[in-house]
Structure formats: structure tokens, C-alpha cells
Amino acid sequence: MKFIAHINVMPMKALLDPQGKAVTATMKNLNLTEIENVRIGKHITLEIEASDKTAAEEKVKTACERILANLVMETFEFTVKEI
Secondary structure (H helix, E strand, O other), X not given: OEEEEEXXXXXXXXXXXXXXXXXXXXHHHOOOOOOOOOOOOEEEEEEEEOOOHHHHHHHHHHXXXXXXXXXXXXXXXXXXXXX
């Protein structure tokens, strides 16, 4: 079976996000003062061949923990759907 995973990796809330700070400041310069506390991360999609959804989720979790996210500074969440 083939699955697709959508993964979001974000900086931990306790850590400074320099890109997010810069974008937040730019929003104010563009007179978009209602927008604040911007956080910038990354979105990753993967296609996985696995016997079932549980196996696919385990593969995605392993990939996130080992290479896609720096667990010292980032968190991740994902969804997996059959395609």
C-alpha cells in the first residue's frame, strides 16, 4: 500500500525564532499590525510504501526523529493518508 505523509516541523516555542521575528516586524512596517508572533518552520511531504497505516506512521516518525527534525530545537507533527 502507498501512503502520503504531511509533516510540519516548527521551532520549539521556548526558543527564539529569528525568521519569525523579522517577518513579524515586516508585518508592522506593512501596516498589518493585527498579525503578530509569526513562527516559521518547514512543511515536508513523503510517499511511503508500507503494509498498513500503522507501519507507515512508524516509518515517518523514525524519519522525523532521525533526520527531518532537530529534536533539540524543533518539534514535529504529521498526518498519514493512503493514496
